Amino acid sequence: MNLTAQLHETAVKMASKPAYYFMDQATSYGELDVAVTKFADGLHKLGVSKGDHVALLLGNSPHFIIGMYGALETGATVIPVNPIYTPDEIGYILNNGDVKVVIALDLLVPLLEKMSPLLTSIEHMVICETGQDNSEENASRLSIYPKMKSFTELMKMGDSSFAGPNLDEDDTALILYTSGTTGKPKGAVLTHKNLYSNAKDVGDYLKISENDRVVTALPMFHVFCLTVVLNAPLINGGTLLIVPKFSPKEVFRLVKKYEATVFAGVPTMYNFLQQYPDGNPEDFKSLRLSISGGATMPVALLKEFEKKFNVFVSEGYGLSEASPVTCFNPLDRPRKPGSIGTNIKNVVNKVVNELGDEVPVGQVGELIVRGPNVMKGYYKMPEETAAVLKGGWLYTGDLARMDEEGYFYIVDRKKEMIIVGGYNVYPREVEEVLFAHPNIVEAAVIGIPDPNQGEVVQAFVVKKNDSLTEEELLAYCADHLAKYKVPQVIEFIGELPKNTTGKILRRSLKDQVLQK
Missing domain, CATH: 3.30.300.30 (ANL, C-terminal domain)
Structure with missing residues (x-):
């Protein structure tokens, strides 16, 4: 099973159920499935085939979901890129990632036009209309700039009867470039098995179902959102409440209006929600679960947030190289503040010394991970791959300890001690x-x-x-x-x-x- 195959199955079972709300407009699973298939066929007619690389320079929108799932359906490898990166950062990823097609916001047309001579591997740029003030100006460029195509026109080119190639679970699905906090970004190569298994195991662990309405405020190009807030709900028939850009006001509005059941954010988001002067605890009464990840959440903030809003916060842990989740605080056992929780289903975490031997309970060592979610390696970086993948284990570079009940605690980054x-x-x-x-x-x-x-x-x-x-x-x-x-x-x-x-x-x- 893979993400696109699961989406087709869900669309057959619950075609009229909302897959997502965007700008207060609902799109059903049936409509999403047709859009994905038509877009996949549009890409295919542009010449995209299995193994080609397609980059997404998009924010939180239906374009991202349709673009990603459509590209995956053609057998292409998707490379999500932060659209507000600098030209140098974007150029490095597009060139290093051997990208053939870019799917981008129309606001980026002037930038892409300027960068085009340096992007030698790119054959097509698919431009997504946002309705912003300069959309008409950018649209006019499409008629004179041969590499650029309209997202809407590509959809019209596509046929809903398109059937993509057979996908093997070990085929590459995504290349996720790390944030590069310690140097040039590295592309973590993730397979269809990596992505599907982690979305399924996280969904099972957090009991995400078709009854959940999930606030999608994290950036979709980031792996935390991609797996936990986008793929896990979609493969379980849940409904996404898409937030184009995070704001406490919009989060409170959406949770209240649609009676959201799940919110996921990084600690900074929780801090903003906690500090928001018009934040009404009553507006959050529908939430059954709040998820925190991406960085360690200060215990004081966690306790203050839970006390103010009467919401359970489950902190977890992950990294791009593990698709990303390895741990979460369980829902059926006590949550421990300051802990990242226990092993999720099918994933094993272990704390080891410099020789790779497991350390006693309570001692600090490096956290290593094993499971079906662990990447193939870094794209075109064999030495860096060998440094972190050893004997079937992923060495995370994070210092951690484990208590006597199997709960893990991140102490800090090994390089930041x-x-x-x-x-x-x-x-x-x-x-x-x-x-x-x-x-x-x-x-x-x-x-x-x-x-x-x-x-x-x-x-x-x-x-x-x-x-x-x-x-x-x-x-x-x-x-x-x-x-x-x-x-x-x-x-x-x-x-x-x-x-x-x-x-x-x-x-x-x-x-x-x-x-x-």
């Missing part, structure tokens, strides 16, 4: 203390060079009001942390740098310090 005078300091441990302070909105911790101790701790803090001083915060930290863990420098800033999924970019903060 701070060593102060020979002592290990995990940034998350210090951040948890800072986050618990009543006058702090957000905090991030890095290590900076020190001639005496090798490194010392520096904290970046976003405060709620101007009354909080550095002296007061240092005293607070001294009461809650060992001396070597107390920040030597505290810098108050207006906002922490984040990527598009809301993950705090510690590397960016470190670069700022080193450049001073």
